[in-house]
Structures are given as C-alpha cells and as structure tokens.
Amino acid sequence: MQGGLADSLFETADRDPTLALIARPSDASPATWSPVTAVELRDEVVDLARGFIAAGLYPGHRVAVMARTRHEWTVLCYALWAVGAEVVPLHPTSSHDQIAWILKDANCVGVVVEDEQGVMTVGSACASLPQLRHVWQLDAGALSQLVERGRSIPLASVDSLRRIVLPDSTAVIAYTSGTTGHPRGCALSHRNLASPCDALLAEWRHTAAAPGKQPAILVFLPFSHVYGLMLQGLCVRGRLLMGHEAELHEKALSSALLSFRPTFLCGIPVIFEKIYKNFLRKAQQDGYGPLFERAAHTARRFAGAVERQQLGTGPGPNLELRAQHTFYEKTVYRKLRAALGGRVCGAMSGGAPLNRQLALFYTGIGILIHDGYGLTETSGGITAQPVERQKFGTVGRPLPGTQVRVAEDGEILVRGPSVFQGYVNDVPGTRAALRGGWLATGDIGRLDTEGYLTVTGRKKDVIITSGGRSVAPAALEERLRVHPLIHQAVVVGDNRPCVGALITLDPEFLAHWRRSLPGPGEASSRDVREENALREEVMRAIAAANTPMSRSESIRVFRILPEPLDPANGMLTPSMKLRRDAISRHFAAEIDAMYATSSRGARRSVPVDPFSWADSDNVFQ
Structure with a gap:
C-alpha cells in the first residue's frame, strides 16, 4: 500500500x-x-x-x-x-x-x-x-x-x-460501543483499515460468487460500526458490486435481498438467527414444519460430515446421507436460497461468535458460512475460517500477517497491521491496551492445537456466583437464542447462588406459536394453558442450553421480560451489544424477584453453594 x-x-x-x-x-x-x-x-x-x-x-x-x-x-x-x-x-x-x-x-x-x-x-x-x-x-x-x-x-x-x-495517516476515528462509560475513539489509519480487507480478498474472494461472476454484497450493517466500514473497503478494494440498504427491519431487508440478489451475505449472528427462525415459521405455517426440520437435520449432518472429511478426521458423507441431501436440495434448500435472492453461495458472520449448529445448517443448505472475529481496535477482521478447512463453532484462524495468542488468564492478545494507532485523548488507556506491541482485547478464549480460536466472552462480563464459580455468559446466551421463541437472552448471577437468565420472546414467532396451540375453550382457561405451555417451552430451551454445561454453570432460574432490549431504551449499543450494567439496573426488581421466588420454591433459604441445590428443586417458579 x-x-x-x-x-x-x-x-x-x-x-x-x-x-x-x-x-x-x-x-x-x-x-x-x-x-x-x-x-x-x-x-x-x-x-x-x-x-x-x-x-x-x-x-x-x-x-x-x-x-x-x-x-x-x-x-x-x-x-x-x-x-x-x-x-x-x-x-x-x-x-x-x-x-x-x-x-x-x-x-x-x-x-x-x-x-x-x-x-x-x-x-x-x-x-x-x-x-x-x-x-x-x-x-x-x-x-x-x-x-x-x-x-x-x-x-x-x-x-x-x-x-x-x-498509509499511516489517520483515516477514521471509530468510537467503541460504550457498553460501560463513555465510548473511546480508536484512531485507525488507512493501512489499518486496508489490511484485513486485503487479507480477506486474497484468500476468500473466489468464494464470494460463482466462477466468472462479479461478487455482489448488499451492505445493511451500519457504517458507524467498523464491520460495516470493512465491508465497504472489501467492495471498493476488491471491485465487488455493493448495494446499500438503510432499513434493517424484516420487510425492507427481504425485499432488498430479492431485488438486489447478492452472491455473498454479510451479517451478525442475530441476522442469521432471525433468517433461520423465519424459514422455520414459514414452513410451519404452510404445513411443512416436519419436512423442514428433517431437511435442517440432514443439512447439519451433511455439513458436519464434510467438515470432518476436510479436517482429516472422517470419511465424509456416506451414500445414504448424500442421497438424503440431494433429495432435500431439490425440495427444500433451493427454495430457502431463493428467499435470499437465489444467488447467495456464501456468507460471513462477525460481531459475535456464531452458534455451531446454525453454521452447519447454512453450510448444509449450500451457503458456506465463514465465522470471523474482530474488534474496533483491530479495524475489523483478526481471524476467519480457512477455505475448505472450516471448523464450525470456532472463529477460525488468524488472518495472514496477524498473530493471536492467549494469556495465562485467558485473555486474547493480538498483534498485526490492523491494530489501531491508539485511543484519542487517552494515552494511559492506549498504554494499558497495547502491551509490548500486543493488543489486550478484553475478550477471553482459547486456541486449539491447530491454531483455531474459540471466543468464550468478554473478560469483564464473567459472572462470579456467591459460591465462587466463574461463568462466561456469552455461550449460554448464544445457545438460548437458537430456540425460535427466544429473541434475546441476558445471563445474570453475580454474587447470586446460581446462574439466571432474563429472556425476551420473538413477537412474530410467539404469535405463530400461540395460533398453533390446540383447543379453543374459555378465555381464562386458555390463557392459563398458554402460560403453562410457554413456560414449559422456555424450560426446554434452557435445558438444551444447559446440556454441555456443568451444574454450577447452568441456568437455574429465569424471567421473561415485559419489553424488548433495544438501542432506543438504552439496553443495547448501536451495534446490538448488551449494555449489561444498564440492563441489571433497569431490571433489578425482576432479578431480585426471580431469585426470591426460586428460594421460596425450594422451601428453604438459598444455600451459598450452588451445588447443594437439589435436582428435585423446582427453581423455575
């Protein structure tokens, strides 16, 4: 450059x-x-x-x-x-x-x-x-x-x-999300911003469209966030066709996808979760719910088998699985891709880790999805999935020219050409973040033996229960959001006897779910049945999210919030990150009531050691 x-x-x-x-x-x-x-x-x-x-x-x-x-x-x-x-x-x-x-x-x-x-x-x-x-x-x-x-x-x-x-002139002063306190301005040079774009284009550009076709990306993420700026840089530097969509609501975005017909889809996990839930809801409304679920299961199995084959740990899909996948390609998968414009062959997710099962689903229906990791301080991308060696559930490996290591306390450290010049008007903050040329990201994670990075959450977000157990909330929240009824989830539990969750419901899927409940009956009895059925469904979602967790890390209590979390009410940042302190303050009464009710349900005082909560205790009251 x-x-x-x-x-x-x-x-x-x-x-x-x-x-x-x-x-x-x-x-x-x-x-x-x-x-x-x-x-x-x-x-x-x-x-x-x-x-x-x-x-x-x-x-x-x-x-x-x-x-x-x-x-x-x-x-x-x-x-x-x-x-x-x-x-x-x-x-x-x-x-x-x-x-x-x-x-x-x-x-x-x-x-x-x-x-x-x-x-x-x-x-x-x-x-x-x-x-x-x-x-x-x-x-x-x-x-x-x-x-x-x-x-x-x-x-x-x-x-x-x-x-x-x-190249080293400052191009952008990008302010952090400001999840706590004032946002800080990150000085990003022209070289900083170009570096991840050029690395991604060199390794991944050929996956963004069919051979011989110009890749086309519909950019709907805000340019006020570094991810959006990186997409703009990718398009202009890589000679990709770029369309702009100002509205993020479902109707406008769906219309733009159908008319613009992108070849590559770039979004955040919430977008990919919403698209999947819309696929499921539409299939159920049209009477094809069981068919969709079988097709989704086959897509995940097929993508998982291909993943193991590429990583050298399996033989690939067997003949029966290939036949099933071919059948669903003709009857289901191509229709799903048609709803996204019909030309999407790949996708990139960033902003937060993407759920492994969701990544397998998209890849299995023919939209190879690359999960990556980056920060405002790194001008966007740090890692991405290697071509034909994806390891879903991780955020891939470091981009060429970038180094990643994990400190003893689990914090992810980064060094490379995309790392920012420093914080504006904050020399002490810059010195604290840049340690011997390494950026302390504030995220925690782990590297496997092949250099794939798994991000488990923010260091400052780790919950310490009253029993001294440390819990990273992001993984639990991600698994909860996979359930079609659950729109948002916030895991809490600092200085509490166990982990709890504040949950908001997806209004569109909730309306569809209510219509599918059997039996009319009197209004009062139907309301009671709906309430009980809803609690049971949410409990099933929590049980599924708890499956890979130890007992001390499992969600034991929950509350369904009466209002959504939104940037407008101060609960989310503009980039859709949780403002945990604001949420805890705003819903303090709900959190207190959640733990008080669970204590009464256990018919005794809340024990200090969460391991002493008996399995038979009904803490979902």
Missing part, C-alpha cells in the same frame, strides 16, 4: 472505468437497481471533495457522519479521504449525550446528518462545541450545494491532496 484508501477507487476508475462498483435503487422502481460505474463514482467523489476544499477542509480535519447505510455514506468517506480528512462515524440513533461527547472528544469541525431530526440533535449540543463550523443535512441537498460550491476549485487540487495521504 503506497497511499490512502481513496487511491483504490481512482486506480479502478483508470483501469476499468465501466466496471459497476455500486448499484442504487431506481427512483422510478425501488425493486430495480441502477449501476454506478467506477468512473461515475470517482467523479462523484472528486466533485464532493472540491466542495469540501471550498468549505475550508484540509488534511487532518475531522468530520462526523451520522446517517443510515446509504449511497451517500460511501461518497462522503472517499471524498473526505481524498482530501486527507478523517471520518468520525456516528450512529444515527445515538443520544444527545453520546453525540455531544464524540463531537467534542474528536474535535470535529463538521458533521453530516441525514434529516431535520439530526440537525436538531446536533444543534442542541452546539453550545459546547465551538470548533464545530459546519452541519450538512443530506435530505436538504447539502451534497449538491457542496458540489456547486466547489466548481471553482481545480481538479488538480484534489489530486494534490490525495497524493500526500500516507
């Missing part, structure tokens, strides 16, 4: 000007996507960059972008990078306090917002932001106005500024 991230766009426009790099929904028909060629995108970027120069921006200036995932985001990024400015991503649902903190901490001179609401939110914080000189509103034509303002700026000015951007 010789220069900055914008160079790859300019180089593609010079070499292959007619190559489509972006597809945009047509104004006349949203289901029709219009291509934007490399030279057209380059020209958009240059025109906007001239406008930024006219507005007084110069190298090192920081501009925040607070918008959903849309075409303008990409144009803004590359225009700002072309003049040597630094992008500060802001999630559009961020609170007033978060926005004020980030704009001040990053010393932003400008901010791009999407609509009038964004203008009002930023405006309310302006009194404490004397350095903020520009607020541009996308939906009010701000970009067109900037382009007009820059007409007098020579084209050569953009080239001159772009050519002085060095």
